[in-house]
Every structure is written in structure tokens, then in C-alpha cells.
Amino acid sequence: MDMNVLSEPVGHNIGAAWNQFIRSGKIAAGIVSPLVAKSWEKCANRNMDPTEGRGQIELGRNELKELLDKNERTIRIANPFMKNLYKMFSNTGFIIVLADIKGYILESFGDKERLKNAQYLNFVLGANWSEASVGTNAIGLALATGKPAQVSGWEHFSQPHHCWTCSAAPIFNKQGEMVAVLDISGPVHEKNSHTLGMVAAASEAISMQLKMQQKQNEMILVNKHMESIFNAxxxxxxxxxxxxxxxxxxxxxxxxxxxxxxxxxxxxxxxxxxxxxxxxxxxxxxxxxxxxxxxxxxxxxxxxxxxxxxxxxxxxxxxxxxxxxxxxxxQQGKSSINCYSAHNADFSFHDIIGNSSSMREVIGVAILAAESSSNILLQGESGTGKELFAQAIHNKSARCKGPFIAVNCGAIPRELIGSELFGYEEGAFTGAKRGGRPGKFELATGGTLFLDEIGDMPLEQQVSLLRVLQDKKINRIGSDRIITTDVRIICATNKNLLKEVRMGSFRQDLYYRLNVISVTIPPLRERGEDIILLLTSFLQHLSKGHKCEFDLEPEVLHCLKKYSWPGNVRELHNVAERIIHLVKGKIVSLVHLPADVYHCCEALTELPAQRSSFKEQRRRENEKTEREEIVTLLHECNGNISHIAKRMGVARTTVYRKMQLYAIQY
Missing domain, CATH: 3.30.450.20 (PAS domain)
Incomplete structure (x- = not known):
């Protein structure tokens, strides 16, 4: 802060100079400092009465409260510094004052007697002590210049102030804006040039503390914003x-x-x-x-x-x-947008299990297709393993060292599929990432792009895909730059695309562009001899390599082979997982199969004796499970039958009856 004393007179006849100015309006050159002289002239131009000088009481009670609330932080930070100054000047007749940028007094410290005497000048809380209100004074000069100022005795424009000496310095915030003025006023005979240095040092310290507080508040706000982003x-x-x-x-x-x-x-x-x-x-x-x-x-x-x-x-x-x-x-299902499996394919033809004639024939066709560079269309019901074939074809092809990018066309929202396939530039649409983003065609360059559920692709995107397949070029959304593609396309669908073409939901030209080589994967119901082979493999895999051998009862084998398997290999895998969790020993019986499997199985009608045995076994299993559940709940609920009934979803009387039936005592 500039420590130049702005109002120090260069002569000693300041009293005579003041009288001359009041009588004639003339400034005594060399006696009155330029800053004070300029202030006197402004006061005279305002037609101010030099015999007055009382602070202006302009604010009502509510307005004063609003002013103090507005400046609460500045007052709070300045308060301890003002108290320290007061301790230095106690019993000397000095008053320490804080004023806002309009000259309103916000806070004051001083001897009780001196504060009381100052009331005759309205040198009190809420009074205005700007230059325009009371004439030349240190508070007004500091506000006008933004620098420390000292005004003593006759330098004041108003005569009632001639017995006072005032030293004031501005306080600034982090942005360099003046927010307040600190002032020390006392008897003129106690005037000391060091007083200005002390008030300037204190105002500088308050400014620094204010800036630190602002910085801290900003950091708190930034942290809150970051925390909000972090959690969002x-x-x-x-x-x-x-x-x-x-x-x-x-x-x-x-x-x-x-x-x-x-x-x-x-x-x-x-x-x-x-x-x-x-x-x-x-x-x-x-x-x-x-x-x-x-x-x-x-x-x-x-x-x-x-x-x-x-x-x-x-x-x-x-x-x-x-x-x-x-x-x-x-994400799984329709909410997923980035539905790619990996940049590398994990499976080969050695991982495809099947000895049935239909499966051997399909694998042979797929191997021949892999050795070509043509587009391939994989057809088959859901759960037959179309992506497994796609990865195996990729790994058998000349592109095996390139990326394998899988996209589920049915899982991407209609409005996003274009940006997913072709990418976008920065600013292409609201929410576009900085720097843009490559599409799956770019990511699959030199490798294979697997378009699963191609039959669910919207018609408007089918046009774009057809153009890319014809031209081998793409444009990112929001860009005119042409990018050449080098991608092998494998598509998969569980729909009859020719039927979709006739219905108008799939383009005929795109169908023939994709269906260069068609591979139709048979459903599991047409691969009877593969079912047990697949189940054995799944059980071995799910048991985590511990060579768990299960014995399947004859009726189980019969049932598995006769079941229609609408979920295909995926459904069979679920059955294997169920067996792993339910079978305690090695024997797999009908009771361990899902209801969908054994209810639809002809084995239940062909083997009536076994059916009766099965029902009895099923009943015993259910009773055992129910008894164990009640015993467990008795311990968890500390014997509270009402809680147990609520947990089981039955009446209390039912719980008592079951406890009696299963001889449960608690």
C-alpha cells in the first residue's frame, strides 16, 4: 500500500490559510497541500457550511441493520485488529472507526468518555462521514484517493473538526476493490505521523485477512462443486x-x-x-x-x-x-449405449462344443467363411451362440491380430446409434465430449466389426450403414472430413430378415450387401446328442476346475433330451448353474431341474412310477427347506412369531401349525 501522506501541509500558517479561503475562496499557495486544497474547493462548490460538520444520520433502523449485515464479514475480520489498535491508544482520547465505501460508520472502539463526546458531531454508528457529508476529513480523502490519508486541525474544512486529527487507510478485497476504510481520530495535540503508519499497517493486515478468507470461501465453494460433480x-x-x-x-x-x-x-x-x-x-x-x-x-x-x-x-x-x-x-439390455465386448475376441472354434451332424456342418461353413474377406450374416435363435461364432471367425481370419468390436444394435437408443457407429466431433451436439470421439468403425479398423441384432437397426441408420459398406468411407457427425475404413463386417440376428424386408422394416439392398455368406446356427432342440456334452462342459467349468463328476439319473437324461430348450444354450447353462448350487452329492435327479424343464418333459408321462416317486421326493425336499427356514427365522427374530409370519408372508396361526407339524420347539 502507498504510504505517502496525502495531506501533510508544507507550511505552518494553515490556520490563516483556512480563514483566507473561507473569506475569499483563495488558496494560500505553498501552505495548503494540493489534496486538501482540492477538497476545500469541492466543499465550497457544494455550498457546505464550514461551521457545521456533524455526520449525516440518514439510515433508519432497518436500513442500518441491512448495512451491517451486508458488511458482516468485513466487520468480523476487522474487529480484532481494531481492538488491538484501541489497546495501544487507550486513555489517549483516540477513537478507532471502520467505515464502508460510502462513508457510513460500521464499527467503533474508544474510551467511553471520548465516544460520548463524539456524539455531538454524530461520529457514531450509521452516520455518514464522507467528504460530501462533513467536508474534508481523512475518511473522505481515503475513499476519494484509495490511499492512506492524514488530516489534522485546520486542514479540516469544517470548523468543529479543527480540534481533531484523523488518519485513515483503505481496505481492499481479493479483486482489488475497496470495501472499507479504517480510521483513527483523536485530539489534535496528540497528532503523530506514526499514527498514519499504524493505521495503514492495520488496514493492510485486514486486507490480507479478507483476501485469505475470500480464497478460503472460494476453495470451499470449489470443493462443494467438485464434490457435486464427483458424486454426480x-x-x-x-x-x-x-x-x-x-x-x-x-x-x-x-x-x-x-x-x-x-x-x-x-x-x-x-x-x-x-x-x-x-x-x-x-x-x-x-x-x-x-x-x-x-x-x-x-x-x-x-x-x-x-x-x-x-x-x-x-x-x-x-x-x-x-x-x-x-x-x-x-450395462445389460436396452439401457446400454457402449455395448462392445472387447477389443480382442476371446473364443476360437476349439471352444465351440458340439458333435451333432448339424453342428459339425455349421462349423465347417463358418471356417470356410472365416478364410474369406466377405461379409457374413449369422442367423439363429437367441441363445444359440452367435457371438461365439463371430469371435471364432475373427480369430480364424487374416484379421485375427486386429481389434474385434461388438455392437448391440438393439441396445443403443435410436438417436445415439449414429454417433456410436460413426463417431462425432467436438461440439457436434449438446453433451459431445471435448476432442470428439471415434466411432466403432474407426475402432475396428484392421479388424472385425460385429453388429449384433442387426434386424433392430432403425431404417434411417440402415441407409448410413449401406453407404459405408459401399464406399468404405465414413464422416464423423459434425465433420466433413472423410475417413477411409478397413473393416470386415459380421452381422447377427434372431429375426427372419427376408420377412422383415417384405414388411418394409429392413432394406432389401442392405440385406443382400450383408448376406454374402450366411451361417445358420441350429437351435439346441435339433442338437440332441450335444445337450449332455454341453451340460458336462458347463458343470466342469462352473465347478472351477475341481473335476466334479455328477451322475445324471436316466429320467434326467431323458427329460433333458426331450425338452424343447426355447432359451437354447444359454438356458442349458442356467440349468448347469442350478445343479451346481442345489446338488449336495453327485446324484442329479429330476428334483434338481427347473419346473419349466420337468413339467414339459414327456418323461413325466412315460414313467408314471417315477413320477409318483419324484413327487414324494419333491414334497420331502420342500418340507425340509420350510423347516430349516422357520428354525432360522426363530433365531433371527428372537422367537417373535409376528415378525416370522411377516417375513414368511403367512398368518401367525400358520407359523404355529408348521412348528407343531415339524416338531419345532423354541
């Missing part, structure tokens, strides 16, 4: 330190894991995410980011499948201060 993200975000200790998690992370933050913050990444712990530690040690790691995490509604990625956070010296882990849920 659709991906799970985990912040870790350089040792791999979790420091913070966002709302989505808590939802994905079904855990509260207290159970995660402070824990090592080892205890929460064992699958990515090694690669995360490698990231922190070698500063190597990672992405695309698949995780299966237990949640409140079953298993959550996510793609994990990690980035380091560097410190000022370029070292590692921590990292950020991102968990991106892999």
Missing part, C-alpha cells in the same frame, strides 16, 4: 494415495459395492479390489495407467460387472501423489 458421475470413482490406501469414493461406487464409505476409506486397495490390486500397485510404482479390466463385484442386487481403469495423480515435482480408479458399469 455415472461411473464409480475411487481416490487412492501413493500407498494404495483409499481416500475417498463417490456415490456410484457405494452403490456398485453396496458398502458405505466408512467401510472403504482408509482401507488398502488389496482388501476391496483384489483383482486389480497388482496392476494398481504397478501403476503407482511405474506411473503406468491401465484400462479395460473386467471385474465382477458383489452388490445388493447380485453381481455387478464393471470395466476398471486407473490413472496416476502427479505431484508438483512430477512424482506420484496417488491415483484415480474408475469403475464403469457394463
Amino acid at each position: 458421475m455415472s461411473d464409480g470413482v475411487i481416490l487412492i494415495d501413493k500407498c494404495g490406501i483409499i481416500k475417498d469414493v463417490n456415490t456410484i461406487t457405494k452403490q456398485i459395492l453396496n458398502r458405505n464409505e466408512q467401510s472403504m476409506i482408509g482401507c488398502s486397495i488389496d482388501t476391496i479390489f483384489k483383482e486389480i490390486s497388482p496392476v494398481t500397485k504397478e501403476m503407482l510404482h511405474y506411473k503406468k495407467s491401465y484400462s479395460g479390466i473386467k471385474l465382477s463385484l458383489p452388490g445388493s442386487k447380485g453381481t455387478n460387472h464393471c470395466l476398471a481403469s486407473g490413472e496416476i495423480v502427479a505431484d508438483d515435482q512430477g512424482g506420484v501423489s496417488g491415483g484415480v480408479l474408475i469403475l464403469r458399469p457394463i
